Amino acid sequence: MNSGLLSLSYLIGSVSFIIGLKMLSHPDTARKGNLYAAIGMTLAILATIFLYTKDGVGLGNHLWIFGGLIIGSIVGTFAAKKVQMTAMPQMVSLFNGMGGACAAIISIVEFKHLIHTGADITSQPVMTATILLGLVIGTVSFTGSMIAFGKLNGNINDKTLPMQQVVNIGLLILILVMLVGMVTGFISGEPMTMMYVLLIISSLYGILFVMPIGGADMPVVISLLNSFTGVAAAFGGFLYDNSVMLTGGILVGSAGTVLTVLMCKAMNRSLTNVIVGSFGGNKTGAGAAGVTGNYKEISVTDTAVLMMYSKKVIIVPGYGLAVAQAQHTCHELEKVLDQNGVEVKYAIHPVAGRMPGHMNVLLAEADVSYDKLLDMDEINPEFAHTDVVLVLGANDVVNPAAKTDPASPIYGMPILDVESAAHVIVNKRSMKPGYAGIENGLFFQPKTSMLFGDAKDALTKLVAEIKSMA
């Protein structure tokens, strides 16, 4: 009876994950999909606590289990509710790391248990391999996610060691050799010690794998680590012969991989390029030929005048807007201009900000109306009859080198055609290059003016100026 109920709960849980994920991929149903998956998860967790049995014995330590669940829920909810919308990406990375660490710990305990039963680990190769693979993948996902978190949070800078790629590949080979060696008995030694060595090497690999990857590529890496954790969860499922862990884990492993590839495509880059090439690394100067000259500055007052007497203004939001938390001020500018008869639209590049969809989420938070946000393909033809384009902290997505300079590292990436507008005003904090580390020829063009300063600061002044004029 109980085991039947448990199986039924797992079946419902598994189906809820599949349906939830499917619904998450459509804007209209996404929120419900997330809720369904959450309900399925709760059911599977409760069913496990009360109905799971092994050799006729149920699970004990309910106090400990509920204690952990309650602590985790309170901290998790608090963290997730408190986090700024701009810090979402690192939050996802942090939670992903927790899942990876969880999988790794399970493997450690189960490995100890396996040794404890007195069996020679080589006599159970499938079991040993499952445990160790879960350990390695979970650990890599954990340390990698922590580095990704630190980088997005600004605590850790991009660092490339000399011969980084060689070191990384070396570590990977070492991990594989140890895995095969331990499973087949080819390497003999005290199993627990070897397990800890494997743990340390895997931790190191996770750190070194993410360390050199540029900040702009972080979403792709997080997505990849996300699918890693899925795979680690699946190994746990295989270990316990647990169908819901298997379904959830494999599903995320597979869907996460597809998502990673889709994200790469949106940036017109290949996955290998992201992992091996250092986009945000030390390629400064590449393709920068001819991108020098004078730029001109514009004052807030002049910007205000220019915008007030325009018919049509397009705002191009970028990471600078997110960092400055300027989305609300930006919406205010849009409203003021709108009241004065200026048509305002937003041009959203697919990879503007730090994550695909980042800008949509931010501007939606500030109550910007849906129909004012236009995709790249929709908005590009409109730039030609636009009076003023205001670029707010975006850089690489408006760099003409992507179209004109085959030597540029971003060559081939689709960009917003801001050049075809009559005036371009670029708000940036300084002339420093963007994440791709390359100069932007747009800034030196005669029709471009630079409005230096923090996005929120500049926008607040701009709004005040326009209000005083109206």
Place this chain on the structure above:
Amino acid sequence: MEQILNLVTENFNFIFLLILMIILGFEVISRVPAVLHTPLMSGANAIHGVVIIGAIIVMGQAESDNYLALILGFLAVILGTLNVVGGFVVTDRMLEMFKKRKKN
């Protein structure tokens, strides 16, 4: 060869599920607008928190004098819960904004 075939027979259900789920994962995600990449990744992130079930099993099977298993299991349950709860709540917060946007 026979060993491999035996392995396949022994784990047939698993292999069956593995292949179906991989195909399903590909199919489900294949055409997603870029706007939804972030929430979708976050939602998938919450789903792999299902690893918490493994942590619960470890915790529930730990003997009361096995402190290492108890402590590690407890830690694993907390970490797994963080992944699940944090993941779903963050995703919901992102998606809440999409809904608000539609009403306007």
